[in-house]
Amino acid sequence: MEHDVFQYYRKMRKESPVHFNNDTGSWDVFDYKSVYFVLMNPDIYSSDPSYAGNIPENRQGPGASFITMDNPDHKELRNVTTPYFLTSKITGYRDMIESTSKRLMEGINKNSDFIRDYAVMLPVTVISELLGVPENDRSKFKEWSDYIIGNRSDAGFQDLNRYMYSTMAEIFKTNTEDNIISTINKGLFHSEPLSINQKIGYVMLLVIGGNETTTNLIGNMVKVLSEHPEIADKLRQEPELKKGFIEETLRYYSPIQFLPHRFAARDSVLNGQEIKKGQRLSIWLGSANRDGAKFEDPDTFNMERQNNDHLAFGMGIHMCLGSPLARLEAEIALNDILNKFKHVKINAEKTSMLKNPMVYGFSTMQLDD
Numbered sequence: 001m002e003h004d005v006f007q008y009y010r011k012m013r014k015e016s017p018v019h020f021n022n023d024t025g026s027w028d029v030f031d032y033k034s035v036y037f038v039l040m041n042p043d044i045y046s047s048d049p050s051y052a053g054n055i056p057e058n059r060q061g062p063g064a065s066f067i068t069m070d071n072p073d074h075k076e077l078r079n080v081t082t083p084y085f086l087t088s089k090i091t092g093y094r095d096m097i098e099s100t101s102k103r104l105m106e107g108i109n110k111n112s113d114f115i116r117d118y119a120v121m122l123p124v125t126v127i128s129e130l131l132g133v134p135e136n137d138r139s140k141f142k143e144w145s146d147y148i149i150g151n152r153s154d155a156g157f158q159d160l161n162r163y164m165y166s167t168m169a170e171i172f173k174t175n176t177e178d179n180i181i182s183t184i185n186k187g188l189f190h191s192e193p194l195s196i197n198q199k200i201g202y203v204m205l206l207v208i209g210g211n212e213t214t215t216n217l218i219g220n221m222v223k224v225l226s227e228h229p230e231i232a233d234k235l236r237q238e239p240e241l242k243k244g245f246i247e248e249t250l251r252y253y254s255p256i257q258f259l260p261h262r263f264a265a266r267d268s269v270l271n272g273q274e275i276k277k278g279q280r281l282s283i284w285l286g287s288a289n290r291d292g293a294k295f296e297d298p299d300t301f302n303m304e305r306q307n308n309d310h311l312a313f314g315m316g317i318h319m320c321l322g323s324p325l326a327r328l329e330a331e332i333a334l335n336d337i338l339n340k341f342k343h344v345k346i347n348a349e350k351t352s353m354l355k356n357p358m359v360y361g362f363s364t365m366q367l368d369d
């Protein structure tokens, strides 16, 4: 069940922290200082693949969302929903998220697949509520969960695409509520209303970016609780430690291990290595978050860690738009996990981890309690 990725990162940070990978033809960046520098300098390390000659087939299309753009375009599109994702706004969804979580948790027993039946369903249901997807379309969202938990087939993606262009396009037309859909509907880009492709691209970014990641954070919290049985009681006695527990889980088992999309906009030197204009970089958040030059005793899970400046949500202009939502869902999930299971214990034989090195999390999990 355990991966040896953290050992590999330790070796790379020591021997070759900025490393040209001949297999992928791109640079791998492992140490905190360099990862942080790349994130904070988008003028040198762009998110726009056209610097590497990969021009998205259609800049207006659903595949080309603002995560692959630089400022000022990125900022203009991101700002369309920024107010909607502020902590103050997201807090208003606490009751809805709590009741969704309680309902899902009631259905969980020791034969359930905790990932499929809870960790996937919570973020999927929450985002479908935020997007105003009708109740009887929710099963579609469940179908996506297959896509989301790793069976990333082309067919799955086509289904998602078809759904978006039929149902979501209809929702954009008929929505009368004051919600994220109306916010996107009112959005402007280059002083023009967003095209339907841009609106769908927006929603797909939220759905794809926000679900698997939150699922993995929830699964990884369970992993920590299972590995350190003393933590659950401590959290029950000192609930003020919960926030630190969530942040430390994000650092220790980061749901996104690396971001594969940075492109050198000009020649530069990064930690002694010459990066040429047009070269691609993968930045290893999961390694930066275990760097002993930044974090004391980095391989120890310490929920009382001070100044936990982890990079699990990225940093700089592209820093995760949904982090307040993810943190709230994690807090509610943690409360319900602690209430439901006296002892949190993963059944290793009936549990497996995702095989994709980009993400850290579980494809399936059963609990013993």
Ligand code: HEM
Residues within 6 Å of the ligand: 047, 066, 067, 068, 078, 127, 205, 206, 207, 209, 210, 211, 213, 214, 217, 255, 256, 259, 311, 312, 313, 314, 315, 317, 318, 319, 320, 321, 322, 323, 325, 326
């Ligand atoms: C634990 C859960 C999550 C993790 C670990 C995570 C991680 C990240 C990271 C590392 C980035 C930076 C990408 C980059 O620099 O290229 C990012 C961006 C983004 N995330 Fe999240 N995310 C999570 C949850 C969510 C949720 C719940 C949503 C929304 C519903 C969301 C929406 C976005 C969006 C829209 C961006 C693009 C921001 C931009 O380009 O300006 N994420 N996320």
